Amino acid sequence: MFNPAANLKVDRRDGKLAMAHFYVAFTALAIGGLAGLLQTLVRSGKFELPAGIGYYQILTVHGVVLGLVLTTFFIMGFQLAATSKTSGTFTKKQRITGWVGFWLMTAGTVLAATMILLNEATVLYTFYAPLQAHALYYIGLTLVIVGSWVDGAAIIMKYAEWRRKNPGQPSPLLTFMSLVNTMMWIVATIGVASTVLFQLLPWSLGIVETVNIGVSRTLFWYFGHPLVYFWLLPAYMAWYVVIPKVIGGKIFSDSLARMSFILFLLFSIPVGFHHQLMEPGIDPAWKFLQVILTFLVVIPSLMTAFSLFATFESFGRAKGATGLFGWLKKLPWGDARFVVPFIGMVTFIPAGAGGIVNASHQMNQVVHNTIWVTGHFHLTVATSVVLTFFGVSYWLIPHLTGRKLTKAMNKLGIIQAVIWSIGMTFMSGAMHAAGLLGAPRRSSYSEYGGAAQAAEWIPYQVAQAIGGSILFLGIILMLYIFINLAFFAPKGEQEFPVGEAADEAEKAPMVFENWKLWLGITFVLILFAYTIPFIDLIQNAPPGAKGYKLW
Amino acid sequence: MAKTELSRKTKTEIEDSSSLKGTLASVFLLGFFLVITWIGVYLLFVSRF
Structure with a gap:
C-alpha cells in the first residue's frame, strides 16, 4: 500500500532521539552484564565478592538494569x-515530548541505580514487600515509568496525526504495532x-507503618506479566515486518499480524495470577480463570510461529526450493540481520514450552521459586x-548514524550470536535441570548445612558459571560492535x-483500528x-507487614 | 512449436511453489515439542505430589 508519509530514511533529529535511548540501553548492558557474570561466579562456590559487596546487591543491579532499563530504553528507541x-x-511538539520522556526515564534510572549502588535498595528486581528500599529508589522507578508514558505519548500523537490525515486507511503496520505495545x-x-505510589512510597517514608503484601504483589504481577x-x-x-524484507520475501499476512497484536493487548494483562499460583489469599478458582486466559495468550504466539514458517517457506519456494524443508537452505545464512534474530526465534520454542509448564496451575509446584524459572x-x-534487539541494532544503529554495517561487523555479529547461544545453552540448560532438582532461585551460594540434595545442584552451578563467562564474552563483543556502528563504521x-504484505491488494480490516x-x-x-x-485480598487481609532491610 | 508437455510441467512447478507443506510439518513438530515437554514435567509432578 502506498503511504506518502513514510520516509526512506528516519529524519536525523528523530534519529538522535532514538540514539539517545540506545546509548543508555547499551550502557545498561555493560553494567548489568558484569553483575550477571559476578552472580554466576559467586553461585559456583569458587569465588567470593570483594570489599563486602553483597550477592543480593549485584542481583538487584542485574535485574533492574537489564530487565527494566536496557529493555525499556531499547524498546522506546526502536518504536x-x-x-x-x-x-x-x-513534529517539533512530538519530538520534544519524546525528549521529555527520555530525560525523565534517564533521571529515574540514575536515581534508582544510585540507591542500589549505595546499598540502600537491595530488594531484588521484583522489589517484593516486606523488603523495604529507600524512598528515593521508589521515586526513581516511578520516574522511569512516567517517562515511558511521556515517551509513548509521542507515538500516540504521531499515530493520531496519521489517522487524521489518512481517513479510512489502516495505519502503517510498524506504527500500529508500536501503538499496541x-x-x-x-x-x-x-x-x-499504584503499588509504588500508594503503598510502598508512603511506607518507606514512614507515613504508614505497615503494608498489605498480598495487594502489593498482585499489583506488581498485574504489571509483571504484560x-x-x-x-x-x-x-x-x-x-x-523487518525479517521478510531482509531475506527478500514478503509478510505472509498483514491482517494476521495485526490480529495477533490485538490478541496480545487483550490477553497479556489479566494473567498475573499465574505468577502467584503458590500464594495464599487468592481463591484457586480465580487462579484457574487466569490460567485459562494465560493459555489464550499462547494463541497469538503460535500464529506468529505459523506466519514466520510460511514467510520462510514461500520465499524459499519462490527461489526454487523443493521438498519438505528445502526452503531452509535458501535463507540468507550469511546475513547477521537475519541469522541473529532467527536464533532468537528458534530459542523461543523451548522458551515458550517452559512458559506453558510454568503457567499450568498445580504443575507450577514443580518449578515455583526454583532456578528453572530463571x-x-x-x-x-x-x-x-x-538477540532480536542485537539483530535490529546491526542495521538500525548505522541507519540512524549515517554509517554502514561492514562485512567484518556482519561476521562479528553472527559470531556474537553463536557465542551467546553456546553460553546460554550451558547457563540456561543448567538452570532448567537444577531447577527440576529443586535448586532455589534468588539465592546466593550455600551448601545448606551439607544436605545431600543441595550437593546435587553444585555441578549445575559450575556449569552456570561457565555459561555466564561465555555470555560475558558475548556482551563485550556486542559492545564493541555497537561502538563501531555508532562512531567508527564507514559513512x-x-x-x-x-x-510488504504478500497480498498487496489485501486491506487490513478497519476494525483493528477501533480502540474504543x-x-x-x-x-x-x-x-x-x-x-x-x-476485594478478597483487601477485606480478608492479614495484619500488614512492617518493612525489613535484611542486607 | 513448443511441446505440450512443457506447459504441463510448468504448471506443476507453480503449484509446488505455493505449497506450505513444510510449514504444516514445522508447526506439527513445534506442537509435538510443546506436548512432550509438558507431559515430561507432568509425569514429574505426578511422581512427586
Whole structure:
C-alpha cells in the first residue's frame, strides 16, 4: 500500500532521539552484564565478592538494569524510530515530548541505580514487600515509568496525526504495532505505579507503618506479566515486518499480524495470577480463570510461529526450493540481520514450552521459586528478545548514524550470536535441570548445612558459571560492535528494512483500528479477572507487614 | 512449436511453489515439542505430589 508519509530514511533529529535511548540501553548492558557474570561466579562456590559487596546487591543491579532499563530504553528507541520511519517525521511538539520522556526515564534510572549502588535498595528486581528500599529508589522507578508514558505519548500523537490525515486507511503496520505495545504498556504500568505510589512510597517514608503484601504483589504481577510481552512485541515487530524484507520475501499476512497484536493487548494483562499460583489469599478458582486466559495468550504466539514458517517457506519456494524443508537452505545464512534474530526465534520454542509448564496451575509446584524459572526467562527475554534487539541494532544503529554495517561487523555479529547461544545453552540448560532438582532461585551460594540434595545442584552451578563467562564474552563483543556502528563504521546508507504484505491488494480490516472496542474489551477482561479476588485480598487481609532491610 | 508437455510441467512447478507443506510439518513438530515437554514435567509432578 502506498503511504506518502513514510520516509526512506528516519529524519536525523528523530534519529538522535532514538540514539539517545540506545546509548543508555547499551550502557545498561555493560553494567548489568558484569553483575550477571559476578552472580554466576559467586553461585559456583569458587569465588567470593570483594570489599563486602553483597550477592543480593549485584542481583538487584542485574535485574533492574537489564530487565527494566536496557529493555525499556531499547524498546522506546526502536518504536520511536519505527514510527518516524513509517508514519513520517515527528513534529517539533512530538519530538520534544519524546525528549521529555527520555530525560525523565534517564533521571529515574540514575536515581534508582544510585540507591542500589549505595546499598540502600537491595530488594531484588521484583522489589517484593516486606523488603523495604529507600524512598528515593521508589521515586526513581516511578520516574522511569512516567517517562515511558511521556515517551509513548509521542507515538500516540504521531499515530493520531496519521489517522487524521489518512481517513479510512489502516495505519502503517510498524506504527500500529508500536501503538499496541505502547497502549498495553500504559494499561499495565498503572498497576506497578499504584503499588509504588500508594503503598510502598508512603511506607518507606514512614507515613504508614505497615503494608498489605498480598495487594502489593498482585499489583506488581498485574504489571509483571504484560511486562514480558512488552519486551516480546518489539521482537515480534522485527520478526513480522523487518525479517521478510531482509531475506527478500514478503509478510505472509498483514491482517494476521495485526490480529495477533490485538490478541496480545487483550490477553497479556489479566494473567498475573499465574505468577502467584503458590500464594495464599487468592481463591484457586480465580487462579484457574487466569490460567485459562494465560493459555489464550499462547494463541497469538503460535500464529506468529505459523506466519514466520510460511514467510520462510514461500520465499524459499519462490527461489526454487523443493521438498519438505528445502526452503531452509535458501535463507540468507550469511546475513547477521537475519541469522541473529532467527536464533532468537528458534530459542523461543523451548522458551515458550517452559512458559506453558510454568503457567499450568498445580504443575507450577514443580518449578515455583526454583532456578528453572530463571533459566526460562533467560531464554525468553535474554535470548529470543535480546538477540532480536542485537539483530535490529546491526542495521538500525548505522541507519540512524549515517554509517554502514561492514562485512567484518556482519561476521562479528553472527559470531556474537553463536557465542551467546553456546553460553546460554550451558547457563540456561543448567538452570532448567537444577531447577527440576529443586535448586532455589534468588539465592546466593550455600551448601545448606551439607544436605545431600543441595550437593546435587553444585555441578549445575559450575556449569552456570561457565555459561555466564561465555555470555560475558558475548556482551563485550556486542559492545564493541555497537561502538563501531555508532562512531567508527564507514559513512554510508544502511537500509531500514520494512516488509510488504504478500497480498498487496489485501486491506487490513478497519476494525483493528477501533480502540474504543479493543481497550473496552481489555478493561472488561481485567475487571472480570481481578475485581473479586482483589476485594478478597483487601477485606480478608492479614495484619500488614512492617518493612525489613535484611542486607 | 513448443511441446505440450512443457506447459504441463510448468504448471506443476507453480503449484509446488505455493505449497506450505513444510510449514504444516514445522508447526506439527513445534506442537509435538510443546506436548512432550509438558507431559515430561507432568509425569514429574505426578511422581512427586
